[in-house]
Amino acid sequence: MDLFSSFEQQLKQTTAQHYLIALSGGLDSTVLLTLFAKLLQIQPHFYLRAIHIHHGLSPNADSWVEHCQSLCAQYEIPLIIEKVQIDYRNGIEAGAREARYQAIQQHIQPNEILATAHHLNDQTETFFLALKRGSGLQGLGAIQKQSELFGMKIFRPLLSFTREQLERYARTENLTWIFDESNDDTRYERNFLRNEILPKLRERWTHFDHAVQRAAQHCFEQQQLINELLQKTFLDHCQTPTEFQLHNFNQYSSPKQTALLRMWFSLNQWEMPSKRQLEQLINDVIFAKKEANPQFHLGKQIVRRYQSCLYLTADFADLTGICLEMQDDHILLPDNLGELYLQRTPQHFIFSWQQFSVELPLTDLPIQIRFNYSGKIKHHPKRPREEIKKIWQELGVPPWQRSRIPLIFYGVQLQSAVGFFKVFEHSEK
Known part of the structure; x- marks a missing residue:
């Protein structure tokens, strides 16, 4: 089945008709936009918009905006341009990702699904980055074609295709796309994997990306099974999303404790703590002295304990002098x-x-x-x-x-x- 036919079949499975397309102007998102545009010609009931995030990181960023504007004008797809400011405290890659999704959140409509151009190579890179961090099943689990992130429904219809397949399609269709020069900078971890490590593995093992996808999917399914088996216990502890009751928590094994806490963080779509951070949270907050009111910083959020209950809160400003x-x-x-x-x-x-x-x-x-x-x-x-x-x-x-x-x-x-x-x-x- 060719790329467009597969794309068309996947959209039939979603039943959705309103899509906001994440458009960087690079190869992957350009292919995604043109596939949607081609589909619109034969199924005009679809409602499409695109959004381009101007990160301001490249001297060529303004020309990328012009390219996206020209592309969307050609296909008569409305385009949103959003400039963002990046918080560099957690690194430029994490900061750009956070700023991007925050900007999209401001524009996406309740009936829209965010369509992104993640492909099979992205899946492999993400798996290796999680492996490098020492992630468990939750982190190693596959990127899914349909999921939810930051309260937004996300659809990734290109996930089963390699970048090489997308490039062949783009050349056949005579498409043009921009190139982000930062993709060559191997100081960034994803670029190091993409440019230095994974090409050698693919050269040795032709179907390496598909094997990684299967392994990641196995991890995802095992995590789903664990969550299913723990669901009743989890609901006993978490009846309000941002609160986690600690009754009987000390009676559980250490793996069960960490699994329940990960379910709690996942429910709130907060940054997933490392194993070491979870151990510190359990020892220094959950099992701190009864009269203490301990807290644990995790990114921009704080886990606090009060009267045998954990709370997820923002890092509030000090108002005592106001x-x-x-x-x-x-x-x-x-x-x-x-x-x-x-x-x-x-x-x-x-x-x-x-x-x-x-x-x-x-x-x-x-x-x-x-x-x-x-x-x-x-x-x-x-x-x-x-x-x-x-x-x-x-x-x-x-x-x-x-x-x-x-x-x-x-x-x-x-x-x-x-x-x-x-x-x-x-x-x-």
Whole structure:
């Protein structure tokens, strides 16, 4: 079966009709775009768009944009151009990939599937990179033709074809494509494999890529089986995606513990920790002293433990020194906490934040919003004044969330933690 016929058959299996095509302008994505364009001629019910990510890494990046614009204009396919800024902290390759998918997330529509031009050679390279990192079944598992990443459905219809097959098709169709000069730079790990190592293996073993694909698929299926066998236990621990209950966790074997944690990370589509990182997480966070509130940094995210539960959170900004004056009927809170609204009635001020609201007496004092307080308060009319730390504990509020809840002050006196408690007297006796 030729390339186009195979492509057409695969699209029949997806039943989807709306596709966003990732277009770099290189050989692989150019072939993918033209296959979609050819399909559109005989099946006009498909709705296609393309997106090109301008990373700004090459002096030729602007000319690549022009090439993609010309290509899409030729086939009358709408094109999105998105310039991105790369975070280099985890390396240029990882940073470019993260920026690329974040940009695509902003544009993809709910009914669209992202189509990428991954092919069989990419599969081999990815397998070897995972092998180099010492990955287990999860990392060695095959790239699938259909999967989900960052909440987006992804379709890879060229995965069973080699790059050589794509190049033959492109030359037969008289296609033109751009060449990224960075592909020759073997300082990058993928390029080193592609240019220095894998050609020798393919020369020795002609069907090497297909053998690697089978091995990767075996790893994927074994991981799926493990997940299936552990599913009931996993659901006992994880009823909310970003929380993992630790009851009975110490009774499991070490392999079972790490397998359950990997399922948790996979569910949240977060960076998969290495074996060493998982061991550190288990020893230093899960089995830390009961009174501790340990945490573990993983990329831009943090795993935290509180009251026999793990939480996945962002690396929040420190808001303890923030003090905002409320001079209008609403105020924008820092660090993506949303807005706090103020409504005046004849008897009260009503403060609203997220799904919470609180009624407070009217005042002529300055109204301030803070995120930090220490000392004793009276939060219930029939109870004595108590340390605010104890109140937070009774309410089950994790320590890192306590400094992210807006505290309303009239002058220097705390009035309320919105959604959690009101203060009934302000005497410092």
